Amino acid sequence: MPARVKSSTQGSESEDALQVQRDHEAIAGLADDLLPALIAKLAASGLGEIEVRQGGWKARLRMPAATDESSKSAAKPLEGHAGRGQVTGRGAAVVHARADGSERRSTPIERAVEEPGRIAAKSPAVGVYQPRKDLAVGMRVRSGERIGHVNVLGVNQDVVSPVDGVIGSSLAESGEAVEYGQELVRIDLPERQTGGDAGRVDNDPSVAGKA
Amino acid sequence: MFTKILIANRGEIALRILRACRSLGVGAVVAYSEADRESLAAQLADEAICIGPADAKHSYLSAPAVISAAIVTGCDAIHPGYGFLSEDEGFADVVRAHDLAFIGPSAEVLERFASKEATRRILSAHGLTTIPGSTMLRDEDHALEEAERIGYPVLIKPSAGGGGKGMRLVRNARELESIFKVSRSEAKAGFGDDSLYLEKFLEENRHIEIQVAVDRFGNAIHLFERDCSVQRRHQKIIEETPSPALTDAARQDLAERALKAVSAAGYENLGTLEFLVDSKGDAYFIEINCRIQVEHPITELCTGIDLVALQIRIAAGEPLGITQADVVSNGHAIEFRILAEDPAKDFRPQSGQVGAYLAPGGPGVRMDSHLYPGYEIPSYYDSLLGKLCVWAPDRAQAIARGDAALRELLVDGVITNIELHRAILANQVFIDGKVTTSLLDRVGSAPFVAAGNR
Numbered sequence: 185m186p187a188r189v190k191s192s193t194q195g196s197e198s199e200d201a202l203q204v205q206r207d208h209e210a211i212a213g214l215a216d217d218l219l220p221a222l223i224a225k226l227a228a229s230g231l232g233e234i235e236v237r238q239g240g241w242k243a244r245l246r247m248p249a250a251t252d253e254s255s256k257s258a259a260k261p262l263e264g265h266a267g268r269g270q271v272t273g274r275g276a277a278v279v280h281a282r283a284d285g286s287e288r289r290s291t292p293i294e295r296a297v298e299e300p301g302r303i304a305a306k307s308p309a310v311g312v313y314q315p316r317k318d319l320a321v322g323m324r325v326r327s328g329e330r331i332g333h334v335n336v337l338g339v340n341q342d343v344v345s346p347v348d349g350v351i352g353s354s355l356a357e358s359g360e361a362v363e364y365g366q367e368l369v370r371i372d373l374p375e376r377q378t379g380g381d382a383g384r385v386d387n388d389p390s391v392a393g394k395a
Numbered sequence: 396m397f398t399k400i401l402i403a404n405r406g407e408i409a410l411r412i413l414r415a416c417r418s419l420g421v422g423a424v425v426a427y428s429e430a431d432r433e434s435l436a437a438q439l440a441d442e443a444i445c446i447g448p449a450d451a452k453h454s455y456l457s458a459p460a461v462i463s464a465a466i467v468t469g470c471d472a473i474h475p476g477y478g479f480l481s482e483d484e485g486f487a488d489v490v491r492a493h494d495l496a497f498i499g500p501s502a503e504v505l506e507r508f509a510s511k512e513a514t515r516r517i518l519s520a521h522g523l524t525t526i527p528g529s530t531m532l533r534d535e536d537h538a539l540e541e542a543e544r545i546g547y548p549v550l551i552k553p554s555a556g557g558g559g560k561g562m563r564l565v566r567n568a569r570e571l572e573s574i575f576k577v578s579r580s581e582a583k584a585g586f587g588d589d590s591l592y593l594e595k596f597l598e599e600n601r602h603i604e605i606q607v608a609v610d611r612f613g614n615a616i617h618l619f620e621r622d623c624s625v626q627r628r629h630q631k632i633i634e635e636t637p638s639p640a641l642t643d644a645a646r647q648d649l650a651e652r653a654l655k656a657v658s659a660a661g662y663e664n665l666g667t668l669e670f671l672v673d674s675k676g677d678a679y680f681i682e683i684n685c686r687i688q689v690e691h692p693i694t695e696l697c698t699g700i701d702l703v704a705l706q707i708r709i710a711a712g713e714p715l716g717i718t719q720a721d722v723v724s725n726g727h728a729i730e731f732r733i734l735a736e737d738p739a740k741d742f743r744p745q746s747g748q749v750g751a752y753l754a755p756g757g758p759g760v761r762m763d764s765h766l767y768p769g770y771e772i773p774s775y776y777d778s779l780l781g782k783l784c785v786w787a788p789d790r791a792q793a794i795a796r797g798d799a800a801l802r803e804l805l806v807d808g809v810i811t812n813i814e815l816h817r818a819i820l821a822n823q824v825f826i827d828g829k830v831t832t833s834l835l836d837r838v839g840s841a842p843f844v845a846a847g848n849r
Contacts, residue, residue, distance in 0.1 A: 205746065205774050310446050310464045336463045337493070361467035363445040364460070365429060 304355060304367035305345050311336035313343070313362045315354065315369065323351040331369055334362060349373050396711050397421050397472040397496065401465040402436065403446075404476030405455060407765045407781050408687070409436035412474045415703035424468045426461060428454035430773040435765040444468055449775045455479045458486045462493050472496035472710065478777075481686040484509055498710040500664045500685045507661070510554050511682045512592050518668075521656035523680040526671060529593040535575045538593065542571055545595045551575070553582035554590035561585050562629060564596055594681075599831045600671040601640050602626065603678065605653040606694050607666050608705055614715045615658040617650040618694050618702070619724045621667075625819060627742065627835045632812070633819060634690040635729040636697055639790060639828025640672060649678050657683070665706045671832075689782065692763060693728035696786040727793040728786045731801065733764065735778040737810040738840045746774035750807030755800035759786035759793075762804075772809060780806065790828070794820055818843040 307313065315332035325331060325345040333340040352370030356362050399422035402412045409425055413436055416423035425440035430449035437443040446464045447454030454460060456479055465473050473490055475481040475498065484505035487497040499505070508514045515525045529541035531554065542549050542565070551574065553561040563578050565571045575591075583589035606618040622638035623631040637646060653668045667688050670678040691702045700722070709715070735745040749770045754762040764781025772780070785800055787793035801817050819825050822843055824834065835843070 205744070310444060310460055310467065312467060337459050337466075339459070363464075364447045364454075365445055 303347055303349065303371045303373065305331055305343050305369045305371060307334050307356075307362040307364060307366040307368055308341045308343060309334050309336045310364050311341070311362065313356050313358065313360050313368055314340075315343075315358055319351060319369070321351055321353065325349060325351060325371065343368055345369075345371050347371055347373065396713070397470075397707070399424060399468070399470045400472045400474050400498070400707070401426055401461070401468065401470040402440075402474050402476070403455065403461045403464075404474070404479060404481075405431050405434060405436065405765075405776060406779060407763050408476040408689075409434070410439070410765050411763055412476060412703055413440060415701060415707060418701065419704055419707060421707070422470075424464070424470055426455075426464045428775075430775050433771060435767055435770070442468060449773060451479065451775065458483075458489055461486075462490060462495065465490075465495055466493065470495065472498055472707075474498040474707070475686070477686050477689060482509075482684070496710055498707055500662065500666070504661065504663050505685055508683050508685055510590075511552070512554055512590075514683055515680065517660050518656045518680055518683070521659045522652060523656045523668075524678065526597065526679040526681060527595040532591045532593065535572065538571060538575055538591075539568055541593050542568065545593060548596040548598070549593045550596045551578045551591055552594055553578070553586055553588070554592060555586035555588040556582065560629075597671050597673050597679070599674050599833070600624075601638070601830075602631070602669065602832050603638050603641065603649070603672050604667045604669045604684075604688075605650050606688075606691070606702070607654050607657055607662070607668065608702075608709065608715060609658055609663050609666070610709050610715045611663060611712055612714055613658065614718075615654055616715060616717065616719050616722050617654040618698050618700060618722055619650055620646055621688075621690055621693055623690060624830045624832050625825070625835065626832045627840065629832075631690065632732050632734070632835075633729065633816065634693055635727065635790075635793070636693045637724065637727065638672075641676075645676060653680075656680075664709050665702060689732070689779070690730050692761060692782060692784045693730045693786075696728040696759070696761065696784060697724045697726055698722055699725075726786055726788045727790040728784060729793050729797050731783045731797065731816045732812075733780045733783055733804070733806070733816075734812045735772055735780050735809045736812050738812055738815045739810075742812075742840075744774075744778040745809045745811075746772045747809050748772070749809060751805055752807070753803065753805035755783065755803035757796070757800070757803075759796055760784075760800045761786070766806065780809075780811065794826065815840055815843060818845075 311334040313332065313334050316330065319331055325348070327345060327348050329345050330342045331345055331351070332343040334343060349371040350373070352372040354369055356366065356368045362368065396419065400412070400416050402409050402423055402425050404412070405427065413423050413425065423440060424442040424444055425436045426444055426446045427434055427437045428447055428449050428451065429445060431437060432445065444464050446460040447457055458480065461473065461480065473495055475486070480486040481499060482505060484502045487499065487505050488502035490497040491502060507517070512528070512531060515528065519525045527545045529545065532538045532541065548564060548566045549571075551563045551565060551571070556562065561578070561582055563574055565574060578591055579589045582591060601622060601624040603620050603622050605620050607615065608618065609615040619636060620638050620641070621634050621636045622640065623634045625631070625633035641649065649670065657666060657668060662683070664685070665687060667684040669681045669684065671681055672678045687703060687706055694700075695702055705715070736742040737745060749766055749768060749772065752766045752768045752770070754764065761784040762781060763784070766780055783800055783804060785793055785796040787796050798817060798820050801813055801820070804813055806813065824830055
């Protein structure tokens with residue numbers, strides 16, 4: 185792989201100003217997207233604590249033994265906020281070519297609109313997806329547990345479950361070419377914790393819940 | 396010809412490459428980062444694939460991500476655009492190792508011209524005058540010695556740098572001593588290579604570049620020059636062709652010498668040779684850019700030749716198909732780089748959501764931009780929103796069309812440099828064709844804007 189990069193895009197200006205701006209972005213991002221999503225996830229999953237790292241930021245949420253009722257009401261007012269800006273779909277269809285040459289066309293709007301409370305393991309890179317051999321619907325997995333890999337030019341990158349949960353339906357087939365961030369396997373939360381009003385959960389691949 | 400090309404870039408150039416692919420009848424896949432999911436190129440493309448997160452290190456600058464995307468989408472070539480991986484010989488080499496074509500010079504050619512210092516040596520051996528400069532600097536003492544020999548003021552330049560980034564002006568030995576170590580660590584941090592060299596600083600100069608195209612069979616043409624003297628901190632903001640500083644005989648001579656030297660040195664594909672031209676009209680070669688340039692459209696407007704299509708055809712192994720006699724430069728063209736920057740606040744880059752957007756039109760007006768109403772400008776990348784280019788039979792009419800087009804151009808929601816462009820167009824120094832590269836930095840942009848508002 186190339187060891188150095190000779191030029192970045194032209195026209196970029198003062199690094200300081202950019203950094204300040206990125207920091208502001210990051211703070212806004214935390215407040216607008218991450219925290220509500222985390223609170224919803226915390227409420228829905230019944231996890232005790234979630235830690236998230238994104239760029240230079242780290243956020244940790246801890247919930248001291250709350251009842252189901254109180255956690256739901258805590259998540260409720262934030263629902264709309266958490267969902268804001270996430271429903272906008274791409275205008276164009278994305279074609280996923282499979283390794284065998286066939287193509288599957290999916291509209292991004294289909295892919296972007298997620299069911300409430302839906303959580304999925306996402307692809308860490310662009311490459312060819314291979315689920316773990318023993319993966320089966322109904323199997324219990326822990327947060328961070330490897331459930332497959334994506335082969336990137338011969339190097340395997342782990343696909344991990346973002347939460348403690350139960351393996352649900354497959355969203356990509358074995359040997360399928362996948363893009364970065366693509367949902368691969370649905371992870372259902374254990375029965376007792378899935379509430380109808382759990383709120384949308386944005387499980388970005390960089391956001392990994394930790395119990 | 397290729398069957399499908401992966402476009403490994405973003406913004407207006409991704410769109411420009413997509414358009415070239417379509418006009419050639421070649422398939423195209425737009426590779427985008429998570430921050431560019433809503434980009435116009437990704438939306439207009441027949442195929443688009445997300446290659447990584449917003450951070451370019453893990454997307455547009457990630458060779459494995461880009462190559463993997465090309466393979467899984469069935470592409471047989473990669474177009475790197477400008478910036479990012481476009482002049483990385485290591486990347487070009489890995490692309491070829493995966494049986495894909497790199498649209499640009501071969502890895503060997505890129506490697507030969509990778510170091511500016513070596514390139515100057517090669518091309519001066521082939522007849523181009525270069526600015527007095529040093530070899531690679533060993534240490535501070537060596538730097539002081541070389542600066543003394545060349546004569547102050549001098550520029551400290553990172554060998555791996557580009558687009559004026561990391562350059563420092565030094566007027567005396569004391570300044571050189573205080574800045575040397577900083578420059579070295581900046582070069583290391585910015586380009587992963589701390590090699591530095593010195594170059595004599597020409598106080599009042601113009602930046603003039605020659606566009607060339609060389610195919611695999613040794614056929615070579617030049618497409619005349621572009622004058623990029625309107626700069627701010629070494630970043631070009633307005634470019635025009637022909638240069639108002641050169642006579643017809645002088646531009647012909649410079650273009651021919653440049654072409655002769657570069658083809659003798661074994662160059663291949665599209666390239667741009669940059670020169671500094673001093674007040675006496677002497678042209679000094681400074682560097683070669685082995686990629687499509689941001690300002691390529693003005694050459695297209697005057698010659699009628701699609702440079703991106705030509706670049707793709709050369710990379711596919713096709714002959715140029717035209718000779719020098721076919722290249723005629725007609726009329727005058729000017730490009731305005733529309734940037735999301737606030738001239739009132741030290742050109743701080745802006746991000747945010749574009750409200751209304753209206754591109755200008757009319758005879759001789761071309762807008763290359765990835766903007767659309769509601770587009771969210773990501774904060775991760777450069778501030779280029781697009782390029783407004785105008786063509787007219789002569790320079791005075793081109794300036795008039797430029798002003799009319801800038802007045803029509805509407806970009807709501809973010810602060811841009813549109814008014815600065817209008818102010819420069821109205822300035823007598825620009826009208827007289829006498830702008831030098833240091834003018835904007837010396838007087839600042841405020842007087843231009845203030846004068847323009849009167």
